[in-house]
Amino acid sequence: MSVAALMAELWRDYRTLAPHAEPIHELIGGGGEVPNDHVAFRGLNRPGFGIDAIAAPFVALGYREQGEYLFPDKKLFARHFETEDPNDPKLFVSELEVEKLGPAARSILDRLMETAVLPPDRPLARAGRPWPVAQSEYRTLLEESEYAAWLAAFGYVVNHFTVAVHRVPRWPSLETLNQALIDSGFALNGSGGLIKGSPEVGLEQSSTLAAPITVAFTDGPLEIPGVYYEFARRHPVNGALFSGFVTGSADRIFESTDVRR
Numbered sequence: 597m598s599v600a601a602l603m604a605e606l607w608r609d610y611r612t613l614a615p616h617a618e619p620i621h622e623l624i625g626g627g628g629e630v631p632n633d634h635v636a637f638r639g640l641n642r643p644g645f646g647i648d649a650i651a652a653p654f655v656a657l658g659y660r661e662q663g664e665y666l667f668p669d670k671k672l673f674a675r676h677f678e679t680e681d682p683n684d685p686k687l688f689v690s691e692l693e694v695e696k697l698g699p700a701a702r703s704i705l706d707r708l709m710e711t712a713v714l715p716p717d718r719p720l721a722r723a724g725r726p727w728p729v730a731q732s733e734y735r736t737l738l739e740e741s742e743y744a745a746w747l748a749a750f751g752y753v754v755n756h757f758t759v760a761v762h763r764v765p766r767w768p769s770l771e772t773l774n775q776a777l778i779d780s781g782f783a784l785n786g787s788g789g790l791i792k793g794s795p796e797v798g799l800e801q802s803s804t805l806a807a808p809i810t811v812a813f814t815d816g817p818l819e820i821p822g823v824y825y826e827f828a829r830r831h832p833v834n835g836a837l838f839s840g841f842v843t844g845s846a847d848r849i850f851e852s853t854d855v856r857r
């Protein structure tokens with residue numbers, strides 16, 4: 597399998613959870629190519645459920661670890677991976693530090709992992725939700741960690757695709773792109789301002805708020821935030837295009853799946 601083929605499979609999975617993906621793709625690309633900056637996944641820091649397991653099919657295609665990131669408030673750790681081809685999408689994978697959660701949340705996550713049935717024919721990154729989960733469990737997790745609740749509800753699917761805005765000449769700035777999205781009725785994540793980061797740090801990012809999607813819980817369906825679309829504009833730092841991630845910005849981008857209370 598090639599990187600392009602894997603990305604095409606992931607895009608198909610993602611589209612089914614992201615009703616806004618196609619119209620945004622169309623708006624940004626105007627029918628032309630829309631280069632992808634990175635895909636992102638969420639996991640749990642347990643063997644078989646975390647970064648290593650999620651990244652495995654990417655590593656098999658030549659992806660190598662390039663950076664690590666800590667998010668103490670959200671109890672998350674993340675790594676990013678790249679291939680040697682700067683045009684290949686990067687991979688950003690995070691995992692929840694389960695032992696840092698309270699007993700109620702921890703016991704739910706332990707039960708999810710114990711009851712997980714992973715599909716034998718596809719990698720963890722395409723497994724979807726491998727465990728049954730109840731609305732009451734989702735709500736308990738939500739009180740302590742939006743990330744944990746989202747992962748319990750959706751499992752292993754792409755959390756977001758990201759337009760590489762610096763590679764689309766028709767959008768000279770992230771501001772103009774954000775305004776066009778707002779004018780077309782898309783809701784953007786305003787946590788920390790619409791744009792996280794700056795040219796000086798090498799990366800400006802914005803994102804949609806995750807579109808609501810109906811999830812089948814064991815005790816009935818519930819509409820909750822699904823996946824989102826991110827927009828990244830990279831800038832040169834010390835003469836080379838910045839290829840990493842900015843912790844303070846990523847921290848706010850995580851909130852794109854927060855429940856609107």
Ligand code: NI
Binds near residue numbers: 826
């Ligand atoms: Ni991202």
